[in-house]
Amino acid sequence: MDALQLANTAFAVDMFKKLCENDKTANIVFAPLCTSTSLALAYKATKGDTADQMKQVLHLQDVKDVSFGFQTVTSDVSKLTSFFALKMVKRLFVDKSLNPTTDFVNSTKRPFPSELELVEFKEKTEETRQKINKSLSELTDGKMENILNEDSVSDQTQILLVNAAYFVTNWMKKFPEAEIKECPFKVNKTETKPVQMMNLEATFCLGYVKELNVAILELPCLNKHISMLILLPKEIEDETTGLEKLEKALTPETLLQWTNPSMMANTKVNVSLPKFSVEGDYDLKPLLESLGMTNVFNESASDFSEMCETKGVVLSKIIHKVSLEVNEQGGESREVPGYRILQHKDEFKADHPFIFLFRHNKTRNVILSGRFCSP
Known part of the structure; x- marks a missing residue:
């Protein structure tokens, strides 16, 4: 480091x-x-x-x-x-x-x-x-x-x-256009708004912060030069965005610990992510x-x-x-069809507020960061 x-x-x-x-x-x-x-x-x-x-x-x-x-x-x-x-x-x-x-x-x-x-x-x-x-x-x-x-x-x-x-x-694996569907995005416990939801099944790095019930997904951009890291609570548990506990627990130390490659594993994941600006x-x-x-x-x-x-x-x-601007564009996905029926798949469904950051992988600096709470 x-x-x-x-x-x-x-x-x-x-x-x-x-x-x-x-x-x-x-x-x-x-x-x-x-x-x-x-x-x-x-x-x-x-x-x-x-x-x-x-x-x-x-x-x-x-x-x-x-x-x-x-x-x-x-x-x-x-x-x-x-x-x-x-x-x-x-x-x-x-x-x-x-x-x-x-x-x-x-x-x-x-x-x-x-x-x-x-x-x-x-x-x-x-x-x-x-x-x-x-x-x-x-x-x-x-x-x-x-x-x-x-x-x-x-x-x-x-x-x-x-x-x-x-x-x-510009993703390493693009989200197929045919799989983009309008879905409800939970803004808080009671309110939803429609969003264009992109869907992709592929192998990605996935981590989990047990004590906070938060999943962390790494989505690589083209050539893996940049990765988007998404921190997603399992559900909305507070009265605002569902991010309060996570925002409180977030420190430079916890962020580096949670996103450390040794804390994440390559997993077959069903990813749902909104198209958003x-x-x-x-x-x-x-x-x-x-x-x-x-x-x-x-x-x-x-x-x-x-x-x-x-x-x-x-x-x-x-x-x-x-x-x-986060959209579906990217390279062709070359996933080898395996024994799909037997294989366990994790769900990563970003249909409620999440924190994101774009990391430059070579220098490991955060280029952009933020949170998406509402379409």
Whole structure:
């Protein structure tokens, strides 16, 4: 286990739990790796207590070389874009009037190749906003238009952090189109909504958390570069989504333990999974403040002296937009028909709320995570 992967997993779990606290029943999707990468770049610019708080919140205490670690992960993850409809945009827009030192700018070029951009919020606010929107739209293949609305920036904006990510699944084994049926999805104990349910019988990795009565399924995407892990309680036992107990028990440690390959076994499974799309749009400032990252937003306490001599520099805003589409597309399933009658088959029927994460298998970082509670 490398220290950076542990750090990023811990940060992803912290973020997930905060987003769940903010809204007990909403669908959630966010891109933790985008946020930790952008914040790692901002961390490089800070000193003193500001840096210490960021290090704490990002769990970087044991990471020897933060910049090099992220450089490696970014380079590995960026290779995925040739296999998948996956875009992960991470940008730190810094106002030119802050005069970042040449040394600082140069030191970011290698580990964070396209993440730092100097712009003119102060002099040309509206023009800069439009320019950024245009470039973000191009970077996301036109999927994300007008990420910055008119209130997002002003002539007072100093540093703006933007994450924009989207992913469309492409499975190793596609779900047969003929097997997609409309089914009721239990939103809570009493209410259902119709959903397009995909069905597939194949061999997958399945695990079980006995004390929580939760099944965990790994669905590999094409070439096994990425896997979707689904955490599904057996039934809805609480008064909201049925996920309360699981969300409470979820920690960086339990997540790694539950999804450890040694805890899961290859099993013939009948999988039922809804076709769904979720979008997330978050202002992460309050979330990060509640985790203990406060100085970076507070002009009387922040210290960006690794980047510039200007006093009172703050991170003005953090915009986080994510879109995920889960559909049936994928490679041809080449399952050998066996003695089907004799063979035991497990059922994995995601017809009620579940937690999901998409893991990059090479670096074991969580690319996207969230929960699906309602169609």
